[in-house]
Amino acid sequence: MFDALSDRLDGIFSKLRSRGRLTERDVDEISREIRLALLEADVNVRVVKSFIGRVKERAIGAEVAKALDPGQQFIKIVHEELVATLGGTTGKLNMSPKPPTVLMLAGLQGSGKTTAAAKLARLLKSQGLHPLLVGADLQRPAAVEQLRVLAGRVDVPFYSEATDPVSVARGAIVEAQRLGRNFVIVDTAGRLQIDTELMDELRAIDAAVEPHNTLLVVDAMTGQEAVNVAEAFNEAVGLDGVILTKIDGDARGGAALSVKEVVGKPILFAGTGEKLDEFEPFHPDRMASRILGMGDVLTLIEKVEATFQEDEKRKAEELLQSGRLTLEDFLEQMQQIKRMGPLQNVLGMLPGVPKEVRNAEIDDRELGRIEAMIRSMTPEERRRPELINGSRRTRIAQGSGTSTSDINNLLKQFKQVQQMMKGMGGLARKGKGDKLGKGKSRGPKMPAGGLPGGGLPGFPPR
Ligand SMILES: Nc1nc2c(ncn2[C@@H]2O[C@H](COP(=O)(O)OP(=O)(O)O)[C@@H](O)[C@H]2O)c(=O)[nH]1
């Protein structure tokens, strides 16, 4: 995600870090490089211009001149301006005071509407809402069937009828009331391009049911084109926000960084993969941190929370807080992490993980070897790895079919993770890191259940 842009900025900033003082010329030069990086990332020209203008103005000003570490201060400014460009704060869904709240999804064919409908239903359900999925894409019979199947997979009721999109939407609200569902998600038809017929259909549904939220689904990988599409839909039907899909395949970030400023509508959710749980509220601050390679501890913690079983979660919480970690825990953690999805994604979210590690191929075979090594240790050795001397090392290597240098590597890695966990424990204790989160409703430690602090736009903390 955003790898190309991240790498470019990383290269630019690595030069900055070694400088004690920043002259106006330095600022000019670095700003020019950032400008190029953003343009190459397919960010809208106007957005780039205003972004660079703001960064330069602040960087030349007193803020940086007075800073102890001007390079660091400069990066901080870039981070803050990135957050602003991405929309500032996490957007919210409109909630109807009188249920059901109606949400309509619009977008071109293949943008990910039907998938997003099911993903959103799953997310809302996990927040205690009662969604109803509605198939109003009657262009192709397969489209209704696709949503019906996905609805079954997320275990959410489904509604459609073989009439016309407006009748389906109207009928869906009656059905929601009958079933006591408080959130209606209407999936609509797309076209390959914007045409009047498509817009007319959307306007007709819009007029008939007056959705509280009209969200446009756009494919991040289409870059600038996504922004043009968003402008056109906004003019035609009036949008409340955007769902940016396929950001997992988007190395450049142009759409993410342009939509809010060009269209004036916030990105509310992001699709991060094909699976139904690969979908998250769009947090500008966390995205900016990811782009700048600062990791994303909070998203990781939320992921850990969602994946861990209750008691495992409590254990992890204790570990994070104490900063104590044994190899036994390590093994357990690795198996948990395996359940969270590809290791790379998880590592990419940790701050301070070097790029080589983030990009390293870590596969299940490697995990199996590590498991074998740990299993070949005595329980005492697992709890106190410092006991592992030369002869123990040889024994463990033989027992696990590995070499002593493998054992050394594992112990070294383990030490690093131990350090990292200490850092995270500190973060979890402090509440949301002020730079990474919004520090509002998060308690002093990782809460024992549910997403922390109303992690979803539009819903107050429970
Ligand atoms: N990698 C990835 N694929 C996605 C994402 N969202 C949707 N897709 C895929 O995009 C394709 C089109 O999705 P679909 O929901 O049918 O699009 P629709 O025509 O707008 O309803 C499907 O193959 C989805 O699996 C995402 O966030 N990441």
Ligand SMILES: [Mg+2]
């Ligand atoms: Mg569809």
